[in-house]
Amino acid sequence: MSSNTMSLLLSTLIQNSVKQLQLWLRNWVEEDPKEILQSVCECMERTSEKLIQLNINISNVKAIGVTNQRETTVVWDKETGEPLYNAIVWLDLRTQSTVEKLIKKTPGKNKNHLKDKTGLPISTYFSALKLRWLMDNIESVAEAVQTNRAVFGTVDSWLIWCLTGGKNGGVHCTDVTNASRTMLFNIHTMQWDPELCKYFDVPIEILPEVRSSSEIYGYMVCNEYCLGDQSAALVGQMCFKDGQAKNTYGTGCFMLKNTGVKPVMSDHGLLTTVAYKLGRDQPVYYALEGSVAIAGAVVRWLKENLGIIKSSSDIEKLAATAGTSYGCYFVPAFSGLYAPYWEPSARGIICGLTQFTNSSHLAFAALEAVCFQTREVLDAMNQDSGVPLSQLQVDGGMTANKLLMQLQADILCIPVVRPSMSETTALGAAMAAGAAEGVCVWTINPDGMTSVTSEKYQPKINPDGESSDQFFVPNNLELWLHLHKLTIPP
DSSP: OOSEEEEEETTTTEEEEEEOOEEEETTEEEEOHHHHHHHHHHHHHHHHHHHHHTTOOGGGOOEEEEEEOSSOEEEEETTTOOBSSOEEOTTOOTTHHHHHHHHHHSGGGOTTTTHHHHSOOSOTTSHHHHHHHHHHHOHHHHHHHHTTOEEEEEHHHHHHHHHTTTTTTOOOEEEHHHHTTSSSEETTTTEEOHHHHHHHTOOGGGSOEEEOSSSOOOBSSSEEEEEEHHHHHHHHTTOOSTTOEEEEESSSEEEEEEEETSOOOOSSSOEEEEEEOOSTTSOOEEEEEEEESOSHHHHHHIIIIIOSOSSTTHHHHHHHHHSSOTTOEEEOOBTBBOTTTOBTTOOOEEEOOOTTOOHHHHHHHHHHHHHHHHHHHHHHHHHHHSSOOSOEEEESGGGGOHHHHHHHHHHHTSOEEEESOOOHHHHHHHHHHHHSTTTOSSOOOGGGOOOOOEEEEOOSBOTTSOBSSTTSOOOOHHHHHHHHHHTSOO
8 A cells, every 4th residue: 555554464364554654745755664664563563462362372473475565666775774765656756857858868759668678668657767866866875876885675675674684684685576667677587687777877786686476585573475566466366367357446546467477568558567476486477557546546635635525435425425427527647647648747637617516526526537547447458468358356445435336337347346355465465475485374276266255346337328227327438538638748
């Protein structure tokens, strides 16, 4: 998650969550690495206390799995153990000018210049640009790089290093899923790429060792294992077979479709990323990914910026009072547009307002916006794979909103399936930890997985736009897509 740390203990289901402070300044988004670490420690302490209350010996905990924001970037001093700057969050747009300069220098001004190696377009989203900004603009970072004291990592690397000893022998590593989001990692060789490091002028020595997603990284009280957040959700949703997909609704929306052991390059604006590697000797699985920057963040914007709701959960009731957007359309391009456009300069639009438009219509339009963005990604994914999805598995905090889930099924024209255990990201990390060699609490056998309890939302609008329920009004997808493109400056 973007602003929470959560612990989930299996098989005794104990769940804890600790809020973290995000620092926003216009298009800059940061978090304090020490606060992130403190929230993790606090979660573990609370879990330990609950185990004691249940008369369960803490030594029975076999392993700890870590899942994290994949692109959020941290640089710290390996001698002092201190972060050299705040973590720059994946949503941050401060590197937009750098992205534009790099694209202008590429042959044909092609944002996909590095895609053959990385599976990614040149974008503010990924870690290499954030690391480059830190090296260029933060004196303490530049000095530490020159004196061989600086080390880089995504949040998983920072946590693992700290929890395994820090400056006293901490393990500096990451897993393949997080490495694949830096733009410095070759997704074919599964190694840091010297040419990519040279392109971004990043010393390869400051990068963490890359390992599989399910093996022993080091020791604290327990062992540790790691998966990037969206890969963990894919595992937690048990999407182990080629063609299975999930969509996570958090701050943003992230749809991943398992493409098997061969990477599929997108022709329709999606990312090619590492899905997981569940063991040192296990094959790498890849995924197509459609990343949407703003989903749950639009609800927070309505609450904090406009004040039309008091809590995020209020939006469902408010939107339901209208049952329609009444021709109001909302394109929340607060951080530019991610898939399938990759335009950091795009900005948001609210249009179709009349004297009758009120807060409930705007709330409904915001929920529609989340669903329309998902529809764009799904259409691109179907075009790339050639095999349309017959249903979409969903997870994340926003899936508690039943109106949103029904809207999503209507706009996709396929069933939407929500598991009773919605925190599949934490579940996936736990599954990888328990299955690792040397732990072996369980095995992950795709053919032997039992189905999980779930709730299915059937579309009430057929592909021709006819509704079987007057509450759900057919929506003009083509108009919304046209508006989406208008957010991009000429």
